[in-house]
Amino acid sequence: MATEQNEQAQDLGQEQADQQTAQTQAETEQIAVSVEDLQTQIKNLEESLKLEKARTANAVYEAQKSVERIQRDAEKHKETVIEKFAKELLDSVDNLERAIQAAGDTESALLEGVQLTLKSLLHTLEKFGVVEVDMHNGFNADLHQAVGIAPDAKAGEIGTVLQKGYTLSNRLLRPAMVLVGQ
Template identity: 40%
Template sequence: MSQVDQPEEQLNETVNESVESIDSTEEQLVADAEQVDVAALQAELEQAKAELAEVRDASLRVQAEMQNVRRRAEQDVEKAHKFGIEKMAKELLDVADNLDRALQASESEKDQEVIKPLFEGVAMTRDGLAQMMAKFKIEAVDPMGESFNPELHQAMSMIEQPDVAANTVIAVMQKGYTLSDRLLRPAMVVVAKGGKPQVDTEA
């Protein structure tokens, strides 16, 4: 064999070895692909999807709970603004009652020179208190002539009144009060018993 042919033979051998190596690698890849468990991969994929859905649901629940907490906090703040003075407001009711009694007691003598300045001073004080109470949404419940309402009124007694519709308030012994539409104190009233039936004027 000539020296020229030797490199060609070595080259052919190298090429053949390379081809055999590629074929072997290809066969190995095909074998590995055949060994892949498609069902297992599908199961893992489904599990991953389920876990992702759980995470999303948990995230939505957390967001909803945060919104509920924020809403409750806002409601608590609103109630605190509305009813934070409830205790003080109840104490003011006694002051209003005493001023009303003083005005009623001096009503018949308010024109006398000695009583007039005192009456006017009490009246001005009562007006100022009424304005302050209105500012903080403290409103009187004075149901004279109205139908008895157990949510706002407390019946102290019932009296026969043939000429008055049954369950009509015929006397107010003590006015009631509300704070932002919440009852502070019911009005103490006297209610007509029996009498003529009530007429529905709205019909």
């Protein structure tokens, strides 16, 4: 009976060993499958990461370009507004110069006030880049508009200035209207 119990114990031990071996093999296969699955997942995640990095870089680039475009548009708008405002102020400059010419040679406090106002307005315009067009170096079609012929002026020279011209930041704001010699 002891031998029989011994054999049963050995058979039981053998069955347990076989079960453990089978279980170990199943776990090993599961681990192998799991490692392969994990490697596949890692590759997929790395590809997704590369794609997202590319999208992020593209979005950053587009944002920078948008900011630059908005800044350029804002600068152009600012220049346009300043140009319109300066053109409107030139009418006041012309009117003040006409008032001074109409006063003639008579000195008065009113005339002095108009002269100081004109001087202050011209100084303010100069601060913002509005400068009078040069009239001393002869006729220049880019800066002057010939509206007639001055009989007493030499050919290519400016005879009479009917209206002063101005530039804004080296761009023509208003051409000078002049009479030119033949």
